[in-house]
Amino acid sequence: GHWNDPDMLVVGRLGWGPHLHQTRLSKDEQITHITLWSLLSAPLLLGCDLTTLDEFTLALLTNPEVIDIDQDPLGKQAMRVLKIGKTEVWKKELWDETIALGLFNRGELEENISVKWSELGLSGIQPVRDLWQRKNLGDFEQGLSVLVPKHGAVLLKVGKPKKTDFDGY
Incomplete structure (x- = not known):
């Protein structure tokens, strides 16, 4: 495979x-x-x-x-879209036309990681959910900034789902 x-x-x-x-x-x-x-x-x-x-x-x-x-049915892997110093941003397209966003801090200090929607091919107001915390963070207009602990990661889901039922391919 x-x-x-x-x-x-x-x-x-x-x-x-x-x-x-x-x-x-x-x-x-x-x-x-x-x-x-x-x-x-x-x-x-x-x-x-x-x-x-x-x-x-x-x-x-x-x-x-x-x-x-x-286990997203689209089966795509994430790609790194940004790398600044010891921080990285990874983007994964999902079947419901939202994206999963991984913010990674490989450094030894807590870091504020910022990303603009334009860097992800997005525009307009986007709802954001923190998947580890299992809570909605709100709607963001041009991007967002998140504090990420040393050696840590934040996993977000960005966008409003355009599909709700997966019927297979």
Whole structure:
């Protein structure tokens, strides 16, 4: 096939048998990890012990809005559209004619990441939803700025869906 397969997710408790240990990724890095996999439409293969999931890891792995981005029926992968210093913006076109937007901070300090709609091929007022927080951020006219923690990511859905029922191809 033609699907990205960057290997298993390293969240939660990892290892085998008596040698289980907590992932070495911070909570923000785990969010970044799953955000990138979801934007790439990659298989979400788990490398953790499912019998010892903590609440944070369970919430990461079961967020339906993030899973929807990964499993979007259009099957497109995101592309990096902006890179400024240690920050990156990735855009993924979705079947309902909205976009998923990943804002990544690879740096050691919290960063304010700004994006203009014109840089994404958008115009006019756009509704924005934070998929990890599962809340609407409001309507934005020309773009937006978001504070992203070090090694962190924010996953947004931008635009008003033009389709509501997927009937297949």
